[in-house]
Amino acid sequence: MSDVADPPMPASDGRSPGHVLTVERLVECSEDDLHALCEAATAGIIEGGGFGWVRPPGRNALESYYRGLMLVPERELFVARMDQVIVGSAQLVRPARNNEAQAFAANVMHVFIAPYARGHGLGHLLIRRVEEAARALGYHVLNLDVRETQEEAIRLYESLGYVRWGVHPAYARVHGKTVRGYYYYKILKPSGSRATRSAPSEPNQ
Numbered sequence: 001m002s003d004v005a006d007p008p009m010p011a012s013d014g015r016s017p018g019h020v021l022t023v024e025r026l027v028e029c030s031e032d033d034l035h036a037l038c039e040a041a042t043a044g045i046i047e048g049g050g051f052g053w054v055r056p057p058g059r060n061a062l063e064s065y066y067r068g069l070m071l072v073p074e075r076e077l078f079v080a081r082m083d084q085v086i087v088g089s090a091q092l093v094r095p096a097r098n099n100e101a102q103a104f105a106a107n108v109m110h111v112f113i114a115p116y117a118r119g120h121g122l123g124h125l126l127i128r129r130v131e132e133a134a135r136a137l138g139y140h141v142l143n144l145d146v147r148e149t150q151e152e153a154i155r156l157y158e159s160l161g162y163v164r165w166g167v168h169p170a171y172a173r174v175h176g177k178t179v180r181g182y183y184y185y186k187i188l189k190p191s192g193s194r195a196t197r198s199a200p201s202e203p204n205q
């Protein structure tokens with residue numbers, strides 16, 4: 001099993017009896033975890049994306065990608081597990097250190113749950129866990145963007161309180177078609193803990 005920085009967060013909604021649903025930050029990746037992550041990512045890319053990839057890049061490219069990702073200090077990888085097997089992930093991306101003006105805001109990127117594990121509440125848990133981590137790191141705003149075609153993700157984000165503030169008319173090219181992109185933000189309500197960066201209480205547009 002992997003070493004993890006944070007204890008796994010058990011599913012709290014109880015809507016999937018028979019399955020153990022957890023989300024954790026992955027700081028070291030075992031071979032088993034890497035295998036499951038690559039399988040899940042490949043299936044996720046085929047069934048709806050969640051990455052820049054439109055077609056699965058192959059096992060070697062994905063392995064190199066995840067091994068490299070573990071070394072990037074600005075990125076934290078969160079994984080969702082069903083019955084202990086990784087079935088999805090999301091990345092919390094911190095702003096560049098020279099970006100003082102936006103030091104209060106982080107991004108959530110590359111969110112996906114493999115098709116075989118969708119609809120059990122893991123996507124919801126994953127985003128909530130990333131939000132908690134962002135809050136604990138002192139961030140007050142989470143930003144994300146999504147293709148207009150990713151309807152489940154749009155529903156999930158909007159149900160969690162993300163506010164759409166913009167539309168990019170030429171956001172991505174998918175199978176020869178240009179698709180729009182939706183841009184969202186969420187102001188993270190302080191949990192009364194370690195918020196350190198000053199941030200607007202209202203969007204500063």
Ligand SMILES: CC(C)(COP(=O)(O)OP(=O)(O)OC[C@H]1O[C@@H](n2cnc3c(N)ncnc32)[C@H](O)[C@@H]1OP(=O)(O)O)[C@@H](O)C(=O)NCCC(=O)NCCS
Nearest residue numbers: 015048049050112113118119120121122123124150152153
């Ligand atoms: C978006 C995505 C991550 C959602 O993952 P998920 O694990 O299926 O999400 P959830 O299970 O938390 O919620 C999905 C739906 O299942 C429902 N659900 C949750 N638990 C359930 C259960 N036990 N039984 C039935 N339905 C359930 C939720 O209510 C939700 O329904 P709603 O949208 O009508 O409210 C997934 O669809 C995905 O990977 N899509 C492709 C990639 C993508 O678009 N990524 C975003 C890029 S920014």
